Amino acid sequence: MPDLACATCGRVAEYADGRWRCACGGPFESRQDRPFPREALGARAPGLWRYWEAFPLPGPEAAVSLGEGMTPLLPLRWDGVEVVCKLEFLMPTGSFKDRGAAVLLSLARHLGVTRVVEDSSGNAAAAVAAYAAAAGLACDLFVPADASPDKLAQARAYGAAVRAVPGGREAAASAAQEAAATTFYASHVWHPAFFAGTRTFTYEVWEQLGGRAPDVLVLPAGHGTLLLGSWWGFGDLVRWGYLARGPRLIAVQADRCAPLAAAWAGRESPAPGRTVAEGIAIAAPVRLRQMLRAVDETGGAVLAVPEEAIVSAWRRAAAAGLFVEPTAAAALAGLSAALRAGLCRPGERIVVPLTGSGLKAASAVARLLP
Ligand SMILES: [Zn+2]
Structure with a gap:
């Protein structure tokens, strides 16, 4: 079964294709259906990776982890x-964005990516920047020029290159998507x-x-x-x-x-x-x-x-x-x-x-x- 299907037109795709949306412009949904074994959970450490079978990754050795998961x-x-x-x-x-960033940046590293782009000025920016740092990947963030400096400071601390784009959120997204023609788009919105x-x-x-x-x-x-x-x-x-x-x-x-x-x-x-x-x-x-x-x-x-x-x-x-x-x-x-x-x-x-x-x-x- 293919990994992905378009939510708009149903066309299928694979994670390895490196596409972040369907040719029709629609967002992908995951079609993977790999249960984690319920009976094995008792022997596993708390945290996100106790569920690794459900992720689009070959195994827990592919994990890029900062100790996320099992919040009280x-x-x-x-x-x-x-x-x-x-x-x-x-x-x-x-x-909570660390949940998504951990799996997404693990996948990026597994696919052999060395640089990612993302557009966000908030929690997703910090999460993607942190996990890119942990994965050893370069990270370019496109942000609206009026984004809150507080939140960007965190992303910059992790080593992300922050590029301010005039024209609001939409303009930042367009700039990131332009860059995504040649670079892995670590999008918290688009990437399944x-x-x-x-x-x-x-x-x-x-x-x-x-x-x-x-x-x-x-x-x-x-x-x-x-x-x-x-x-x-x-x-x-x-x-x-x-x-x-x-x-x-x-x-x-x-x-x-x-x-x-x-x-x-x-x-x-x-x-x-x-x-x-x-x-x-x-x-x-x-x-x-x-x-x-x-x-x-x-x-x-x-x-x-x-x-x-x-x-x-x-x-x-x-x-x-x-x-x-x-x-x-x-x-x-x-x-x-x-x-x-x-x-x-x-x-x-x-x-x-x-x-x-x-x-x-x-x-x-x-x-x-x-
Ligand atoms: Zn489509």
Whole structure:
């Protein structure tokens, strides 16, 4: 069976072809179906690589690792309801994006690549830069000229060459894609191997809940790397016979930039504004149609939360000892909204990933202090 198929036209491809999208312009989905052996997990070290069979790699010896994975679950009482947070901000670079970067950069090295390009000004940039460094690969990052210097400092510290592009996110993406004609495009948006990594989020939740799924997962959604990883990951577990069914997926966006929420409601998306939840401020997600399917097929919902609710949730999280970035707090604001709307209920197993560390946005969060 071929590794990949186009989500738009169905044409198939292989990872080894080195293509990052289909000739028709559509994004690829993985067609690999290689279960990790459930019975072997007990003897394996905690971390991402306990699931290596599910990755597009020949074996664990191909791993580029910084010790990622098996982030803790933490019970939290929120609006009077017991929920469970998964502390994704404890990853090596401070965000869940390390899951995708670990697998993607391992694949790049396995394919004999020596240089990668990526466009991101946030957590994906830091993650790709860190894993490129660990893999011994050169990394060129194309970023919007107005990107936050805080986040770029982390990527530059790992040795990435940062190239500022005037004209916003779209222009940075175009510049990266031009470079990708001759260089491996380590895109967290386009490359399906990145999603092979984000799927591990669900494998861990399933193990940590004693071989069960949550009833509901409430997660922030911008490009949908975690939303789609969760949809596909729980789909894997069901297909492999490890689970009867996956959770409802509730995707949370910021009111000021909510194209998925607009599409879900069947409305036109208004022009985006600036939000503190910059990690999910994506005006035109490439995989929008897949994201809608993920929500729809799991019986979930899409919510958009106002700026004040994000700031308030961020303050409450910090007051409980959880120093996360505002994007992560958007999920908690979404949890409050979902509880009010009856989209999830007390007594259900509710899991909320806290996706990124507040340390990454220290000057931005300083402005949120009362
Ligand atoms: Zn296609």
